[in-house]
Structures are given as C-alpha cells and as structure tokens.
Amino acid sequence: MAAKNTCLVCQIIDNSIPSKKIYEDEFVMAVLDVNGAVPGHCFIMPKKHYPIIEQVPDVEIGRLSLASNKISSAIFESLGAQGTNIFIANGIPAGQTVAHFTINVIPRRENDGVNLQWQPKQLNEEEISTIELKLKEQTKNIGHFEKEEKKPRAHAPKTMPLDEEEEEHFAAQMRRLP
C-alpha cells in the first residue's frame, strides 16, 4: 500500500518511529501520546492501515474498543484520573489529522485545559423530522456485524488452486447471494 510507507502511525507500529508502548497484540497497538493533551493521553490503533472508521472491519472495531476500555480503566486505577474521554475523529472537519484510524483515550481532571463540550443548536420541528427520516433510511441496513474473523475459503483445496478466471466466476457467484 502506497499510503502505508508514509503513514506516521504505520511507522510507529513497525518501530521505525520510537514510541512508549502501552499495549500490543497481533492486531492492536496502544502508545502514549508524548505530545498529548494531558500526561497519560493514549492512542489505540489497528496495526493494519485503515484511513477512516468506515474501512475498519467490525471485528477490529470490537478489539480496538475493548483495548480502549481496558486502557481507560487502567488510567482510572493507576493515574488517579477523575474521568476519561474516548475520542474518535473521522474526517478532516472532525479534527482527524493522520490518515490512520486512531482512538484517543484521555485522562481527565477538573480544569485540565481539555474541552470536548459543545453549544447546543436549535432546530425546528421540520428539520428534526427530516433528519430523523434520513437517518432511519440508512440505519435500516445496520446489523449482521462480523463478530468473528472471516474464514479463509475452506473449499478450495491447496493442491488445486483456482485460476484467475475461476476465481472471478466464484466471486461473481458469491455476490449474487443475498
């Protein structure tokens, strides 16, 4: 992947940029943000390069969120924080600065200079109803989460690999399935 070589986060993951690692397994790495909002600010990232959340498979979202929750608990227990924020920015208008999906976990205290608050906006009845309908139209498709890794195709025996044409055909068949 072209983006991978220049991606800062990928370079942290492959150790070409040094970091203070907090947690690592086969899929997930968490490091201390040494230039973070407050001491103890961590970021949790998938080892694979995915620019935005939409591209991160559900099973990886599960792993990343669990790691984030454990780190949040560890922050409470070991740093004596009064609170924690889990913060994700998708897209530049949301404040995303690196094209590698990242979850921030931030220890919080009163008056610590971090502000994730907002001023409520007033909408009229028609605006609210329109948005409700538009969102419902989209959320109809939510469900069927892939909570386990996709199994590699078990039925293609190793001794008889499918050639490209057959693979094409197989994929086309798969796409017809509901």
Place this chain on the structure above:
Amino acid sequence: MAEQNLSPEQLKALQEKIKQMSPEELKEFQKKQCIFCQIVAGKIQSRKVYEDDKVVAILDINPANPGHVLLLTKEHYSIMPQLPDDEVAHIFMVAKSLSNSMLRGIEVQGTNIIVANGVAAGQRAQHFMVHVIPRKEKDGIEFVLPQNPMQQSEIESVGNKLVAALRGEKEQEMPSPPSKVPEPKKDEQKKGSSGINLDDISKMLGDR
C-alpha cells in the same frame, strides 16, 4: 429529579438509605431515577433512529449539530468500565455503522465519536452513552485538545504505571499473553496504588 421536592429530613434519610444499599440495590435505585432508562423503556418519548437487543440510538434534543445521536445501552451502566466486553464491542460496532449512516444519509463530511466517563470528562447524564456527532467544515464546534510535550522521565513513569495496570487486567480478560514483567497480585489490581475506586466515580454522577 424527585429529590428536589424533599424536606431536609427526608433528603437526609434518603441519603442514609442510599449509603446502606448493596451494589445491586443501588443499581436498581439508579435505574428508577434514570431518565435514559425511561427513554429506553419507551416511558419517555424520543426519536429513535436505531434499536437492537442491546442498544438504542436516539436523536439528542440538545444537539451539537443536526443529526447528533446518543447511543445508549439498554442496561443501566454509569460509566464505560462497568460494561461487559461483549457490550463494549457491540456498541462501538453500532457507533461505526451510525457514523457511516450519517456520511451517506445527511450530507456531512466527518463524524466524532465521544464517550465521557465521569463529571470531569464532561459527563452530564448518569447513564453511559456514546455520542456520534456529524461534522461539517466551520460548523462552530471547537474541541480543544492541547498539545503538551512530556518530559522523558514522565513518559517512562506514566507509561510504566499504565502497562502495570493493564497487565493486571489482561491476566483476567485480555486474550493475548502478557510479556516478561511480573504480574501484580490480584487484590492489588482492583484498587491500584493511587487509584480512584470506579464505584466512586459512578456514584458522583448519581449524586448530581
């Protein structure tokens, strides 16, 4: 809430009663007091945009931006560390899907997904929730995450504390094996050295 109409004596009696409750009783009590549990149960009206067996997503009545969704667990939890692992994983998968729904359905160019655990983190309700906020350029939202470089000694000490605390947790819950550092004893793990009890954090919310 109802407490505001109580006389000082009644309030004191109530506080005394709360102190003596078992964790189960306290949870049941919080649930009855919790407006979001009543929304989940359908006793208070809301605009639901998604629902399954574990979570409900509603439109925030005080939105940061049009389409701001509150994603609630059906079960009452005050803060995220109280959630079982399967619910944590599930609610974030739903949050991802809601973010996708916003990008496709309501012409926005980004989303923020935010959890606040504890009053100091900006939590206002006593029911755990995930905020999914649609974002556009120049929409007036300014989240402030300052950058403060850490000293090398601080990086080591803070990092090592977190690693030690995680190893304690990981032994019980994280699937992958920890590396060479010795494991803390189990009864030390729950409290941590300078740690704040998680129950206290969630109780603080209940008191508001």
